[in-house]
Amino acid sequence: MLENCETWYGLKAITRLPLAEQASLVARNIMRAEPMLWRFYEDPVNIPLTNNLAERQIKHYVVYRKNAYFTQSERGDRFLERLITLYLTAKQQKLNPFTQLKNIVA
16 A cells, blocks of 8 residues: 555655666755855844845836847847846946946947
8 A cells, every 4th residue: 555655646756766866966066055054133223134136126127128029039039138138237336337338338
C-alpha cells in the first residue's frame, strides 16, 4: 500500500541521486547567501523590506515598454531596458543621466 502511495505522489522520483545532488547544491547556495538574506533586518532604515519604491519607479516604463512596438526584437527590448535602468539609476543618485551616458559611451 505505501509503495503505491509513494509511486502515486512521485516520492520515489525525489530520492533519485541526480535530484538529491541538485537539492544539495541549492541548499548549499542558500546557506552561503544566508547573511545577505537577513541584511534588511540588520539595517531596516536603509534597506526596506519591500521593493515598492523600485516598482513604483519603473512602472511607467514597464507600461511604456509593453506599448513600444518599435523595438521589434528581443535585442531592442534589452537595449531599452538597460537605457531605462541607466536613466533611473542616475536620476536616483541625483546625477545627470545624459552626462552619465556620454561618459559611458565616450
